[in-house]
Amino acid sequence: MEQGLSQPLVAPSLSPAARRRQLREKVIAGLITLMAFTGIAALILIIIFVAKEALGLFMDAEARHEASLSKMFLAQDVPVGRPAFRWQPVSKVPKVSMIPLFVGTLKTTVVSMMVAVPLGVFGALFAAEFAPRRLRELLKPVIELLAGIPSVVLGFFALMVMSTVVKDVFHFDRPLNAMLAGLGLALAIVPVIFTVSEDALTAVPRSYREASLALGATPWETAWKVVLPAAAPGILAACVLGFGRAIGETMIVLMASGNADVISWSLGDSARSLSATIAAEMGEVVVGSPHYSLLFFIGVQLFLFTFVLNMLASTWTRRVVRKLTGGAA
Amino acid sequence: MKPGTRRAVGLALTSLTALAAFVIVAVLAIILFNIAENGAAGVTWTFLTQPPEDGMMGGGIFPAIFGTAALTLLMTVAVMPVGVLTAVYLHEYAPPNSLFARIVRVAVVNLAGVPSIVFGLFGLGFFILFVGQGMDRALGHEEMYWAQPGLLWASLTLAVLTLPVVIVSTEEALRAVPMDHRTASLALGATQSQTLARVVLPGALPGILTGAVLAISRGAGEVAPILFTGAAYFLPDLPTHLNSQFMHLGYHTYVMATQSPDVEATRPLLYSTVLVLLLLTFALNLVAVIIRTRTRRKAAGAH
Numbered sequence: 001m002e003q004g005l006s007q008p009l010v011a012p013s014l015s016p017a018a019r020r021r022q023l024r025e026k027v028i029a030g031l032i033t034l035m036a037f038t039g040i041a042a043l044i045l046i047i048i049f050v051a052k053e054a055l056g057l058f059m060d061a062e063a064r065h066e067a068s069l070s071k072m073f074l075a076q077d078v079p080v081g082r083p084a085f086r087w088q089p090v091s092k093v094p095k096v097s098m099i100p101l102f103v104g105t106l107k108t109t110v111v112s113m114m115v116a117v118p119l120g121v122f123g124a125l126f127a128a129e130f131a132p133r134r135l136r137e138l139l140k141p142v143i144e145l146l147a148g149i150p151s152v153v154l155g156f157f158a159l160m161v162m163s164t165v166v167k168d169v170f171h172f173d174r175p176l177n178a179m180l181a182g183l184g185l186a187l188a189i190v191p192v193i194f195t196v197s198e199d200a201l202t203a204v205p206r207s208y209r210e211a212s213l214a215l216g217a218t219p220w221e222t223a224w225k226v227v228l229p230a231a232a233p234g235i236l237a238a239c240v241l242g243f244g245r246a247i248g249e250t251m252i253v254l255m256a257s258g259n260a261d262v263i264s265w266s267l268g269d270s271a272r273s274l275s276a277t278i279a280a281e282m283g284e285v286v287v288g289s290p291h292y293s294l295l296f297f298i299g300v301q302l303f304l305f306t307f308v309l310n311m312l313a314s315t316w317t318r319r320v321v322r323k324l325t326g327g328a329a
Numbered sequence: 330m331k332p333g334t335r336r337a338v339g340l341a342l343t344s345l346t347a348l349a350a351f352v353i354v355a356v357l358a359i360i361l362f363n364i365a366e367n368g369a370a371g372v373t374w375t376f377l378t379q380p381p382e383d384g385m386m387g388g389g390i391f392p393a394i395f396g397t398a399a400l401t402l403l404m405t406v407a408v409m410p411v412g413v414l415t416a417v418y419l420h421e422y423a424p425p426n427s428l429f430a431r432i433v434r435v436a437v438v439n440l441a442g443v444p445s446i447v448f449g450l451f452g453l454g455f456f457i458l459f460v461g462q463g464m465d466r467a468l469g470h471e472e473m474y475w476a477q478p479g480l481l482w483a484s485l486t487l488a489v490l491t492l493p494v495v496i497v498s499t500e501e502a503l504r505a506v507p508m509d510h511r512t513a514s515l516a517l518g519a520t521q522s523q524t525l526a527r528v529v530l531p532g533a534l535p536g537i538l539t540g541a542v543l544a545i546s547r548g549a550g551e552v553a554p555i556l557f558t559g560a561a562y563f564l565p566d567l568p569t570h571l572n573s574q575f576m577h578l579g580y581h582t583y584v585m586a587t588q589s590p591d592v593e594a595t596r597p598l599l600y601s602t603v604l605v606l607l608l609l610t611f612a613l614n615l616v617a618v619i620i621r622t623r624t625r626r627k628a629a630g631a632h
Contacts, residue, residue, distance in 0.1 A: 024520075032417055033418055033429075035414035036418035038415060039493075046489075050450050053450070119353055122346040123346065123353050125346045127350060143353060145357065148611060149550075149607065149610070150549075150610055152550065152552045153579075153603055153606060154360075160596075190353055220342045220343055224342060241442070250552075250553040254587075275553075279446055279449075279553055283556065299446070307442070310439050
């Protein structure tokens with residue numbers, strides 16, 4: 001594209017004006033390249049500065065005693081006798097077990113996936129395969145609209161409207177529980193799963209469908225046995241992305257889960273998630289205290305979880321594209 | 330399988346998928362209807378222009394609207410040049426198969442997936458404690474001036490969060506500018522930067538604006554990143570400096586919904602606040618959709 005510009009044939013005969021022009025081009029290109037570093041820099045700075053504040057846990061003797069790794073991840077005798085897992089970092093004897101937070105996060109996330117995956121994937125299958133063109137063109141912006149609702153509004157809706165319904169339907173004791181938070185989360189991740197699945201399904205070449213139909217398969221057989229398997233890695237990527245969003249989503253869980261550090265697999269109990277713990281406790285914590293470092297340490301874990309999930313998802317998305325374009329060509 | 334069974338299974342599967350799509354749309358409709366029904370009556374001129382009164386049991390939400398607007402405006406000013414130029418690098422300057430460009434892309438994808446609360450931690454750890462404290466030390470402030478939550482740090486935190494949105498939509502906009510335009514400009518003797526400034530960027534402008542609007546609508550609704558980088562519970566005065574704390578529609582919603590002493594009394598106000606926030610983000614999304622379809626139609630008409 002710029003061959004003639006960057007490689008002059010007779011370099012010494014350039015006029016001073018042309019040389020200045022060339023220099024200016026180089027400076028501009030350099031500045032633009034420099035700007036491209038910000039994305040990488042942001043990602044690296046995030047991990048450095050979140051980890052840096054978490055490091056206090058391991059550097060400071062007092063913090064090492066108060067919140068050691070064994071106290072975070074193994075059962076502790078609280079108060080005496082029975083081993084237990086508690087998250088009470090501001091009590092007289094701080095109890096800092098991460099296990100209730102993991103259980104809470106897992107519970108709400110699993111509920112949301114059980115609801116959002118079938119809805120999102122089947123909805124996408126309908127939009128990509130069965131819906132008439134008009135309906136499909138209506139469906140996509142509507143789901144984009146759902147994606148545009150701020151999560152604090154979804155949390156508000158879960159808290160004010162869904163809580164009574166969920167409590168009555170499932171006969172729960174508490175209005176705020178893991179089930180409610182999971183259902184609220186589902187609202188936030190359905191659009192993600194729908195959009196990415198739909199992209200994967202529409203990326204399947206027409207020739208696949210035509211071949212299947214020509215062999216006598218019905219449209220649903222084509223959709224179910226040809227298009228869906230061909231798009232499978234992309235749909236898996238959609239689910240993994242949704243999972244990552246559900247783990248990291250804060251406001252909905254904060255508002256709807258009840259935020260108690262109970263360990264139980266009952267969906268009617270309150271739950272406390274990793275992200276909501278940071279949001280709820282960071283405001284009142286003393287900068288530099290063990291509790292403060294602990295919250296940043298949770299942040300590091302969230303960053304790492306979602307980083308791994310994102311890398312997996314992008315590998316699978318690329319695999320769909322490569323499989324379909326490579327296979328068709 | 331018998332033809333009858335085949336048809337029945339087909340019908341069942343088709344209706345099942347249709348049902349899934351219908352449920353999504355129905356839930357959205359319920360949410361919108363519920364909020365509009367309960368909130369519409371309270372959205373009056375006084376509500377939009379007055380500060381809260383009686384411990385937030387009455388009055389309006391003007392400081393929250395102002396704070397949200399100031400926050401997103403600053404965020405936009407910070408994120409647009411960086412995002413657009415990064416996209417320009419990726420699409421116009423990066424050599425094909427460049428390793429650096431590939432790493433930038435991976436970083437952007439991952440940045441988009443970082444949980445919003447982690448951005449909040451980053452804002453606190455980097456902007457407030459590192460940059461802010463450093464500035465205070467360098468400028469010789471006795472008291473904390475920059476090393477505290479405020480408008481600037483919250484805006485910059487949101488700018489990092491919305492960076493991927495801007496980069497991705499700008500790159501899409503650049504892709505839509507026909508290669509002919511670039512080669513024609515270069516053939517006339519224009520340099521690459523002249524081509525960029527006078528041909529490529531103007532051509533991509535609608536798409537870039539779409540990206541800006543999407544970033545604003547995303548940034549305006551995020552609460553988790555501003556929880557400890559600048560949002561305040563109740564401030565009747567508007568923020569006057571870059572280091573002032575501010576009220577925010579989303580944070581206001583969160584606080585009133587979870588910490589109000591009397592939820593029943595604040596309920597109508599709460600619904601109206603949510604309606605305003607929702608209308609704001611939807612209006613922005615709608616603007617983005619309109620710009621996008623217009624450009625697409627124009628591009629389709631040109632060929």
